[in-house]
Amino acid sequence: MNNHQTRVLVTRPASQNKQLCALLEQIGCHPLALPTLVITPLAGPELNDFTAVLAQQPPPDWLIFVSANAVCHGWPFIDAQPTIVATTRLAAIGQATADALQQRGVAVSAIPEQQFDSDGLLALPAFAAxxxxxxxxxxxxxxxxxxxxxxxxxxxxxxxxxxxxxxLPTAGATQLDQWLRDGAIDLVTVTSRAALRNLFALANQDHHESLKKLSYALLSPGLTATAKTLGVIGELLVATEASDAGICAAIEQLTKDID
Incomplete structure (x- = not known):
């Protein structure tokens, strides 16, 4: 696989895929953007449970944010709770999540040092006991x-x-099936379990075997188990760090090894 010809399916939500597509182009790949996930903020009565949890006393000792989306859609409501802002410590599961918090002017008290997932967070002294x-x-x-x-x-x-x-997106299935039918995808980037599951949900059942044989570049080690559960037998690359740059570095290393 030569990276100048590698066609990479990007499954990130539409509002979050531009940077990854640009980085893929920089290393000579051809990105194929097809979001397999739609992020929808909860509103109205759906938010009642969330705001009720924030209003409970005493305030939480910790808020753990599991994604940048959690920061984006949760912080406006948290910021309206001055006691939480003043006293509660914040943890981020990865660097992108921590960056999203810091961009809002708040300190992050805990972030995994290497493994940016639940196990990495659980390994921190703050959550040992x-x-x-x-x-x-x-x-x-x-x-x-x-x-x-x-x-x-x-x-x-x-x-x-x-x-x-x-x-699950309401569009994209026809394009995905066409690419799979034509053999137009060499590698798939995946940044969450939901995105990976939705990829298989979007694809016609007739093309699942093709999906299973593709190579995948995964944001974190924890995604390998999900890929194997879905029957993926292609090569599973894990990002060198949990970021778009880390995904691209893993892809670039693969192409160098093959060349």
Missing amino acids: PLKKRIVIIRGRGGREYLAEALRQRGANVEYGECYSRD
């Missing part, structure tokens, strides 16, 4: 239970603050 600490995980609706369960096992009182949904 969070006995009786009130922790609110800011996330999208219906996310994984792993982080909350692990913190509860360590004695924390954990709640969710859900402020957005991750939905």
Whole structure:
């Protein structure tokens, strides 16, 4: 696979894929943007549970943000709670999430040093023994239970603050099936479990075997298990760091190894 000819499917949401596409072009790849995820902020009655969690007293000891989307859609409501802003410590699951918080002028007290996922966060001293600490995980609706369960096992009182949904796009299936039918995709970039699952949901069942044989560039090690569960047998690359640049570095290294 020569990176000057590599056609890379970019599955990030439309509002977040421009930087990755630009970086792929810089290393000579041809990006194919096809979002497999739509981020929709919760509104009206759907937000009642989120605002109720924020209003509870005493304020949380920790807010854990699991994505930059959690910051984008959750922070306006958190910022309206002066007690939380003044007293609650903030944790970010990765550098992009931490950057989103810092751009809003707030300090991040905990971020994984290397492994930017739930296990990396759980390895931090701050969460080694969070006995009786009130922790609110800011996330999208219906996310994984792993982080909350692990913190509860360590004695924390954990709640969710859900402020957005991750939905299947209503468009893109026809284009995806055409690319798969024509063999027009060499590699797929994936930045979340939901995006990977939705990729298979969008594709016609007849093309699932083709999807399974493709190579994938994954944002974090935790995504490898999801890929294997879906039956992927192609090469699984893990980003050198949890960022768009890290994804591109992994792709570039693959092409160098093959050349």
